[in-house]
Amino acid sequence: MTYPERVRIVEVGPRDGLQNEPTTIPTAAKVALIEALADAGLTSIEAGSFVSPRWVPQMADTAAVLAQLRPRPGLRYPVLVPNLQGLERARACGVREVAVFAAASESFSRRNINCSIAESLERFAPVVETARAAGLRVRGYVSCVLGCPYEGAVAAAAVARVAEALLGLGCYEISLGDTIGTGTPLAARRLVEGVAAAVPLERIALHFHDTYGQALANLLACLDLGVSVIDSAVAGLGGCPYARGATGNVATEDVAYMLRGMGIETGIDLEALVDAGLSITRHLNREPASKAARAILSRRQAAA
Amino acid sequence: MTYPERVRIVEVGPRDGLQNEPTTIPTAAKVALIEALADAGLTSIEAGSFVSPRWVPQMADTAAVLAQLRPRPGLRYPVLVPNLQGLERARACGVREVAVFAAASESFSRRNINCSIAESLERFAPVVETARAAGLRVRGYVSCVLGCPYEGAVAAAAVARVAEALLGLGCYEISLGDTIGTGTPLAARRLVEGVAAAVPLERIALHFHDTYGQALANLLACLDLGVSVIDSAVAGLGGCPYARGATGNVATEDVAYMLRGMGIETGIDLEALVDAGLSITRHLNREPASKAARAILSRRQAAA
Numbered sequence: 001m002t003y004p005e006r007v008r009i010v011e012v013g014p015r016d017g018l019q020n021e022p023t024t025i026p027t028a029a030k031v032a033l034i035e036a037l038a039d040a041g042l043t044s045i046e047a048g049s050f051v052s053p054r055w056v057p058q059m060a061d062t063a064a065v066l067a068q069l070r071p072r073p074g075l076r077y078p079v080l081v082p083n084l085q086g087l088e089r090a091r092a093c094g095v096r097e098v099a100v101f102a103a104a105s106e107s108f109s110r111r112n113i114n115c116s117i118a119e120s121l122e123r124f125a126p127v128v129e130t131a132r133a134a135g136l137r138v139r140g141y142v143s144c145v146l147g148c149p150y151e152g153a154v155a156a157a158a159v160a161r162v163a164e165a166l167l168g169l170g171c172y173e174i175s176l177g178d179t180i181g182t183g184t185p186l187a188a189r190r191l192v193e194g195v196a197a198a199v200p201l202e203r204i205a206l207h208f209h210d211t212y213g214q215a216l217a218n219l220l221a222c223l224d225l226g227v228s229v230i231d232s233a234v235a236g237l238g239g240c241p242y243a244r245g246a247t248g249n250v251a252t253e254d255v256a257y258m259l260r261g262m263g264i265e266t267g268i269d270l271e272a273l274v275d276a277g278l279s280i281t282r283h284l285n286r287e288p289a290s291k292a293a294r295a296i297l298s299r300r301q302a303a304a
Numbered sequence: 305m306t307y308p309e310r311v312r313i314v315e316v317g318p319r320d321g322l323q324n325e326p327t328t329i330p331t332a333a334k335v336a337l338i339e340a341l342a343d344a345g346l347t348s349i350e351a352g353s354f355v356s357p358r359w360v361p362q363m364a365d366t367a368a369v370l371a372q373l374r375p376r377p378g379l380r381y382p383v384l385v386p387n388l389q390g391l392e393r394a395r396a397c398g399v400r401e402v403a404v405f406a407a408a409s410e411s412f413s414r415r416n417i418n419c420s421i422a423e424s425l426e427r428f429a430p431v432v433e434t435a436r437a438a439g440l441r442v443r444g445y446v447s448c449v450l451g452c453p454y455e456g457a458v459a460a461a462a463v464a465r466v467a468e469a470l471l472g473l474g475c476y477e478i479s480l481g482d483t484i485g486t487g488t489p490l491a492a493r494r495l496v497e498g499v500a501a502a503v504p505l506e507r508i509a510l511h512f513h514d515t516y517g518q519a520l521a522n523l524l525a526c527l528d529l530g531v532s533v534i535d536s537a538v539a540g541l542g543g544c545p546y547a548r549g550a551t552g553n554v555a556t557e558d559v560a561y562m563l564r565g566m567g568i569e570t571g572i573d574l575e576a577l578v579d580a581g582l583s584i585t586r587h588l589n590r591e592p593a594s595k596a597a598r599a600i601l602s603r604r605q606a607a608a
Contacts, residue, residue, distance in 0.1 A: 184561070212595055213520060213595030247598075247599075254516070254518070261487070261491060261518070291516055295516050
């Protein structure tokens, strides 16, 4: 088994992690979270989305969040954009990277973004083209890659088709989302092998939710295939408003702890990362969902 | 990679899982838990321990628990015994399997069982001999195999020495305990490879705590080496009274979910297992620590 020497972690807590929180989180708290994540060594931090505030009210202040972030060379703050209007709002904020999102299952596509997979790709084509013409990088998400809440099993070939299409539109990286977290290690591995037939491995990122506690094992199962980009959310924040029970991205702390133990470089300061998580979970009035974070906090308490 | 066709799960919830609970759990609740676990298909269920009730008051009623269990052919209810006196009490209850426990780290051995590793092995020698002469099977635990709360790193060679000694005394199986849950996948794999130089792989069981969220990934990392016995606790119960922050065995539900997804047979009915977990977590007035259990419960609620 050959593992990558280095893994790039894409922190999705401020967006995927918070978008479904029912209580409004002040802009200042989001800014503080993102700055703390940057202090901890994260270099890709999804900062928000320019979707309709009717659908995702928690992300209504993305422009304000972006305006308050301290510019740091080398750091990327991608945002989700559903259409050209969203892209224009992102560009007005000086964003240098955006993300578009399609599903691997027709039913989920219809319920989540109200159109078929093919229609969503058609809709994204001018978004990606315009973004790239303006010098922006575009990331593509594919959801439901290991299962759909409405259809159950999803074929790797279906995921590969959508991933290939997004790559063809001009996305530089395709993030494979186990949106409902039902995947298990061999399925995850076979998925990546299947998608790799259509998309180069160095263009694939893994975005696994921990609903059934499987995310870390699923990541491990794919890491020796040549994938070296992992999406995760500090404190295990997150969920999907359109997939019942789809709680929690895999926690960045747990991923960073595992990779550090395996000698894989991430550039993350784990103690500072735990502090970043605390900055938002204190606000949400709950414990971090990350077990590594809890263990580190318990160790700190014991030392104090 | 070749995974085992079948994994035997040793359910340790009623003993390792409950021994550190601060409030007294009624005997009837323990009996109900064990019966529910047997109903769910578990065939090895650690039912208690005959250690001093001064040290582990929660296990003081082990004889009463055993007396109330419905005999089932093919099922084993092992109990922990620290010495000959404990063994005699276990035999008086008709127990057919006992377990002895040593540590891989000197400091932990002294703090946990108040003697050196060598002294503990000397003490266990007549226990194992007497048990085997009486027709009992004896299992051996080694704790701190991937780290010690007092010494930090623990060498695989040190674990291998203790494991080999326990095997030499007559234990049929050696359970390797990541007592404080600090291990990560490559370390777990190297540990098993190291121990396998001294103990046949089919004699090795994995007993990982999920303190840092790594247990399932660590199990996965060892499964293609030829290990096919996993210790786990329903609802992620557990902890170690002598290792601060050592909370929670890996949850049986999460392990069973992963193995089922990988096509590995366990004989476990996952829905019934979730019910078994509920029978005790309702009593403890908290949610199951198993994410798979929570997801299944959330799905049930949605369907109702």
